[in-house]
Amino acid sequence: MDMEIIDLGETIVIGVRAAPDSGRCLEEALAAFRLRRKEIGGTDGMARLVINRVPGEGSGLPCECVAGLEAPSLENIPEGMAGWLVPPGRYARFGAGDLSEIAGACRAVLAEWLPGSGYRMAESPLLIQSDSGIPDSPAAAWRINLPLVNPGELADLRKWID
Secondary structure, three states: OOOOEEEEEEEEEEEEOOOOOOOOOOHHHHHHHHHHHHHHOOOOOOOEEEEEOOOOOOOOOOOEEEEEEEEEOOOOOOOOOOOEEEOOOEEEEEEEOOOOHHHHHHHHHHHHHHHHOOOEEEOOOEEEEEOOOOOOOOOOOOOEEEEEEEEHHHHHHHHHHO
């Protein structure tokens, strides 16, 4: 699995939010986004998926998802849609293939790469980016951006707090 460590700036996504459930929030958010994509005015943004764990639920499901477009601001969010600000930070970026491969790629990153990486996941959502504004375009290439915290950096910070 190809991976690079990158620093991402703040990313704003406007789109359709799917409520937490037993694992279909990604599919539900994408289906609703396909129907309402043209309502997101003022942006020719690229398709984005934001997957966030529900507070207090540990590292697994349920999560909430927003499928939408990258936007310049959180202004003028259409009724029934959501805006999400993904904070800047250090991320591990992985190629995820096409849309049908995202769920499997996320599982591999979280279950296989992360435990042995020397990092832990930061308290920020996953940001999954497409190079296309149309999420199910056959030509779209997707990338998973996993927010990171380096455990060594945490240890150094703790010695100054204690």
